Amino acid sequence: MSRVLNESNLVDEKTKQIVESAIKKLNYKPNLVAYGLRAKSSKLVGLILPEMNHYTYASFAQFVEGSCMEKGYSMLLGLHHNECELEKSLVDEFQRRNVDGLILCLAIDEQNLSNNLMEYISVPTVMYERTFNNNRMGGIRFDxxxxxxxxxxxxxxxxxxxxxxxxxxxxxxxxxxxxxxxxxxxxxxxxxxxxxxxxxxxxxxxxxxxxxxxxxxxxxxxxxxxxxxxxxxxxxxxxxxxxxxxxxxxxxxxxxxxxxxxxxxxxxxxxxxxxxxxxxxxPLKNMAEKSVEMIMEEIELGEEYKADIVIMEPELIIRESTGKCRS
Known part of the structure; x- marks a missing residue:
């Protein structure tokens, strides 16, 4: 059964059809946590943001989730409300849940950098919006x-x-x-x-x-x-x-x-x-898709991954709320 679920090439087509039919009849759901422990992959990506009241963050989260699903991953969402201690707790909790990678928008407190953020992050991580240059973590932000x-x-x-x-x-x-x-x-x-x-x-x-x-x-x-x-x-x-x-x-x-x-x-x-x-x-959709792409690349390449900061370009969109000065 595991070879069928993992889409192994070692299973012939007839056996695959029999197993898939049995799975459907029994409504079998694999234990993803147990699978992750065995395979050393949970198929989970953690996304940590400041809040969801802001439409930008809500949209970004929606696009990240969609991109993860396309790649066979699920997304865990956490909100730190710009509190550094809560942010650290979320990172620790997500790592205990064996996430394969993190997409993280830092809390605004500048103590993040002096609190040795990287010391307690041990999984592939992409910084969103609030990036800093180092040789380990990639990042993506809007200009x-x-x-x-x-x-x-x-x-x-x-x-x-x-x-x-x-x-x-x-x-x-x-x-x-x-x-x-x-x-x-x-x-x-x-x-x-x-x-x-x-x-x-x-x-x-x-x-x-x-x-x-x-x-x-x-x-x-x-x-x-x-x-x-x-x-x-x-x-x-x-x-x-x-x-x-x-x-x-x-x-x-x-x-x-x-x-x-x-x-x-x-x-x-x-x-x-x-x-x-x-x-x-x-371009929130492009930023979300690129973030997930960077995480997947880091998961695949491991220590060979070369961190990079990607900067996305703005676009002027003219509508009805502006006009020439008349005074």
Whole structure:
């Protein structure tokens, strides 16, 4: 039976059909844990992310699971909520479950690096989003700096000069890179981003990003005269941008006639909100598939595997929420 289940070439076709018929009649389900212990392969890939409230992470997880299934693997999912101790516990637990590999998005705490993360990871691992250079672990990330520059260049090209932007915690590399790219491009265009035009958003896995965007926009606009309102707002992700749009609608500020709004990520709702959101897209499906491909390659090659950092390119997606500055 094991040779049939493992698709061995040593089994003739007639025997294979008899065994498969018996398996179907008996509704036999192999014990994958026991199989993994014998074969030294569990056919499991662990995915550890910060949260699932963020559409980007939820989509990435869905694509990883699909890619794993295509390759005959199952996926285990764990959430660390940006807590380093919980992250370490999840890594330990997944390794006790004999996962063949890990795809890991690090917690934001920089102590990760000084806590010798690699000392307690003993399986093939690919870093997602928050990568660092070493000779052992491969990684894949979106070019967030370039995404920020692309957004700034587009808004400047629409003749916007009084521009606001949102930021999350600057300890998060993707937030930092997006903001620095945005700021640097505006500087190159001869446009200054005023300190008071930087909207700080709360980051808490218990509070959805769109609520943070709504709250930040409300606090930013309260007490400002129409003359003080910028002509464009760039949000550091699409969830926050949707919250900004909601608050602008509440105040009856027309988009994009009075103010343009732009995001980053190209999540599913961007084409459904009104007006549809101009954004910088990241190729989540390609990133997920490449992550799984890298894990499979490392599992197969073992010590011969050469770790690499893959950087994915952003794409400008123009919709209805942006327009030329009219003031």
């Amino acid at each position: 967030n700096y370039k995404a920020g520059k692309m957004a700034a260049k587009y808004l400047a090209g629409l003749n916007h000069k009084n521009i606001a932007c949102t930021v999350g915690p600057m300890g998060m590399h993707y937030v930092q890179d997006r903001f620095f790219g945005f700021r640097d491009e505006l500087t190159e265009q001869g446009i200054e981003i005023k300190k008071e035009n930087v909207l700080e958003c709360d980051f808490n896995y218990r509070v959805p990003n769109f609520v943070s965007g709504e709250d930040a926009a409300r606090a930013f606009l309260d007490g400002r005269s129409d003359r003080d309102i910028p002509t464009a707002i760039w949000a550091h992700n699409d969830n926050v941008a949707s919250g900004v749009i909601k608050e602008l609608h509440r105040r009856k500020i027309k988009i994009p006639e009075e103010i343009s709004v732009m995001g980053v990520d190209n999540i599913g709702l961007t084409d459904m909100i009104y007006p549809s959101l101009t954004t910088i897209g990241q």
